[in-house]
Amino acid sequence: xxxxxxxxxxxxxxxxxxxxxxxxxxxxxxxxxxxxxxxxxxxxxxxxxxxxxxxxxxxxxxxxxxxxxxxxxxxxxxxxxxxxxxxxxxxxxxxxxxxxxxxxxxxxxxxxxxxxxxxxxxxxxxxxxxxxxxxxxxxxxxxxxxxxxxxxxxxxxxxxxxxxxxxxxxxxxxxxxxxxxxxxxxxxxxxxxxxxxxxxxxxxxxxxxxxxxxxxxxxxxxxxxxxxxxxxxxxxxxxxxxxxxxxxxxxxxxx
Amino acid sequence: xxxxxxxxxxxxxxxxxxxxxxxxxxxxxxxxxxxxxxxxxxxxxxxxxxxxxxxxxxxxxxxxxxxxxxxxxxxxxxxxxxxxxxxxxxxxxxxxxxxxxxxxxxxxxxxxxxxxxxxxxxxxxxxxxxxxxxxxxxxxxxxxxxxxx
Numbered sequence: 001x002x003x004x005x006x007x008x009x010x011x012x013x014x015x016x017x018x019x020x021x022x023x024x025x026x027x028x029x030x031x032x033x034x035x036x037x038x039x040x041x042x043x044x045x046x047x048x049x050x051x052x053x054x055x056x057x058x059x060x061x062x063x064x065x066x067x068x069x070x071x072x073x074x075x076x077x078x079x080x081x082x083x084x085x086x087x088x089x090x091x092x093x094x095x096x097x098x099x100x101x102x103x104x105x106x107x108x109x110x111x112x113x114x115x116x117x118x119x120x121x122x123x124x125x126x127x128x129x130x131x132x133x134x135x136x137x138x139x140x141x142x143x144x145x146x147x148x149x150x151x152x153x154x155x156x157x158x159x160x161x162x163x164x165x166x167x168x169x170x171x172x173x174x175x176x177x178x179x180x181x182x183x184x185x186x187x188x189x190x191x192x193x194x195x196x197x198x199x200x201x202x203x204x205x206x207x208x209x210x211x212x213x214x215x216x217x218x219x220x221x222x223x224x225x226x227x228x229x230x231x232x233x234x235x236x237x238x239x240x241x242x243x244x245x246x247x248x249x250x251x252x253x254x255x
Numbered sequence: 256x257x258x259x260x261x262x263x264x265x266x267x268x269x270x271x272x273x274x275x276x277x278x279x280x281x282x283x284x285x286x287x288x289x290x291x292x293x294x295x296x297x298x299x300x301x302x303x304x305x306x307x308x309x310x311x312x313x314x315x316x317x318x319x320x321x322x323x324x325x326x327x328x329x330x331x332x333x334x335x336x337x338x339x340x341x342x343x344x345x346x347x348x349x350x351x352x353x354x355x356x357x358x359x360x361x362x363x364x365x366x367x368x369x370x371x372x373x374x375x376x377x378x379x380x381x382x383x384x385x386x387x388x389x390x391x392x393x394x395x396x397x398x399x400x401x402x403x404x
Contacts, residue, residue: 007294013286047294050295052297053297058278058282062277076281076286077285077286077288078284078285079282079285081286081287081291082291083290083291083292084292101286123326126322127326127328130323136323143324155316155317155321156316156317158316158323159315159320159323162316162319191279191283201279215266222266231266232276233269234272235270235272240281244284244285244287
């Protein structure tokens with residue numbers, strides 16, 4: 001079935017013992033199939049072209065992993081990973097990393113990733129910064145009383161100060177958010193917020209049967225944050241954030 | 256981007272994620288294999304553009320300055336007096352005006368679309384929106400947290 005000579009796109013790795021459900025089509029419309037070795041199953045598609053349109057294929061990649069994760073535990077592989085044929089999937093992924101992958105599959109089985117993202121209400125945040133930062137309110141005053149052309153550097157300085165204050169608040173708010181989830185997750189990854197008004201972006205590894213209980217700290221945090229930060233609570237996701245090196249180095253130190 | 260009105264139950268359980276919600280995770284996370292075959296990715300620089308680069312720009316500083324300058328501080332007074340109520344009634348547009356600086360940056364990154372799963376809008380994220388293809392966005396933007404007890 002496979003053209004063993006062609007390149008293959010790799011979506012993720014699952015246990016060969018549990019049959020992952022595969023969608024009809026993956027990247028570039030190609031079928032999705034499995035390369036099996038030593039109890040591990042890599043989910044792959046044959047790739048004819050050397051060019052992928054990222055916006056379309058990100059979606060395809062995501063759909064394949066979502067579909068498979070609905071029926072089994074999947075270790076997602078980084079987007080746009082292409083190997084030189086089935087042989088390379090075995091020689092460069094499944095064989096050399098067999099122990100680690102097997103252990104990861106074992107430790108992540110029955111667990112999902114939940115995400116809690118905090119987004120600032122920009123107006124509330126800026127008001128707070130003006131109110132609490134004398135340098136900002138003074139400079140704001142000064143800028144407002146001078147013609148635009150004459151205040152160019154003051155405005156840059158003002159924006160820089162504001163930006164710095166936002167950074168400080170991000171640090172503080174992330175710390176507060178992390179504290180709210182202590183004891184509720186097996187592992188936590190704090191990502192740098194990627195959206196511009198992001199306050200924090202946290203990923204939690206949670207046992208599937210604890211997902212319902214996880215709502216309690218989310219709501220408590222939301223109440224504590226008031227209208228400053230709006231929470232988005234997403235999931236369950238495959239454990240994207242928990243498959244890299246650091247996690248593989250040991251069991252979570254708290255639960 | 257549209258955000259639903261908070262209701263008492265909206266944090267009861269996690270919301271199934273759309274692609275827009277998980278795109279950073281898909282691009283940044285996952286198993287990394289060393290010996291991969293290089294393929295060309297069209298449009299990837301738009302998807303990976305790092306918000307921090309934009310935020311550190313003079314342009315952004317000026318937008319923050321403008322947003323801060325626009326704030327009506329009288330309205331911010333915490334006392335819930337009548338003047339304030341009237342002010343907020345008559346200036347209902349203030350919020351949408353000031354939400355510009357941060358949102359504008361975000362739109363450049365995700366195209367601003369909440370994922371609605373209708374595959375046909377993918378193309379709008381391709382090259383014309385590219386602002387920068389600087390390689391500096393490839394670093395890991397995450398830090399790992401673990402309780403140190």
